[in-house]
Amino acid sequence: MSILKGKKIVIIGDRDGIPGQAIEECVKTAGGEVVFSSTECFV
Amino acid sequence: MDLENQKRVKEFAEKYGAENLVVILGAAEGEAAGLAAETVTNGDPTFAGPLTGVQLGLSVYHICEPEIKEEVDESVYDEQVSMMEMVLDIDDIVDEMSAIREDYCKYL
Numbered sequence: 001m002s003i004l005k006g007k008k009i010v011i012i013g014d015r016d017g018i019p020g021q022a023i024e025e026c027v028k029t030a031g032g033e034v035v036f037s038s039t040e041c042f043v
Numbered sequence: 044m045d046l047e048n049q050k051r052v053k054e055f056a057e058k059y060g061a062e063n064l065v066v067i068l069g070a071a072e073g074e075a076a077g078l079a080a081e082t083v084t085n086g087d088p089t090f091a092g093p094l095t096g097v098q099l100g101l102s103v104y105h106i107c108e109p110e111i112k113e114e115v116d117e118s119v120y121d122e123q124v125s126m127m128e129m130v131l132d133i134d135d136i137v138d139e140m141s142a143i144r145e146d147y148c149k150y151l
Contacts, residue, residue, distance in 0.1 A: 007102075
């Protein structure tokens with residue numbers, strides 16, 4: 001069963017890891033609906 | 044996890060229903076990924092934010108976990124994520140995330 005398809009997706013990216021914008025581009029290709037995307041900074 | 048983001052996650056869970064929401068993380072380390080995952084499943088472990096004591100049990104994954112990677116278009120993943128993936132300790136992240144999901148996720 002698909003994890004992302006047809007789901008509402010909340011993205012918590014990381015400035016030192018994978019940024020929110022990059023995750024957003026990926027999730028869209030899997031059919032997930034991005035409702036929120038952010039990039040956290042732990043400094 | 045950022046207190047403002049905790050508030051938003053809580054609001055989205057109420058608006059769309061926790062079973063329809065999936066959280067995707069991009070944390071750089073297993074420990075940070077695990078803390079964020081715990082926050083959206085079992086509640087804020089630091090007892091600081093709006094999710095303290097709130098057990099949403101959301102589905103939560105890291106973008107580099109194999110289950111997610113296989114659902115994403117390969118060329119987009121390569122372009123957006125693979126460079127950073129090379130410097131992350133994926134095994135550590137996968138271990139942390141799997142353990143949290145097993146213990147606290149209600150919608151697997």
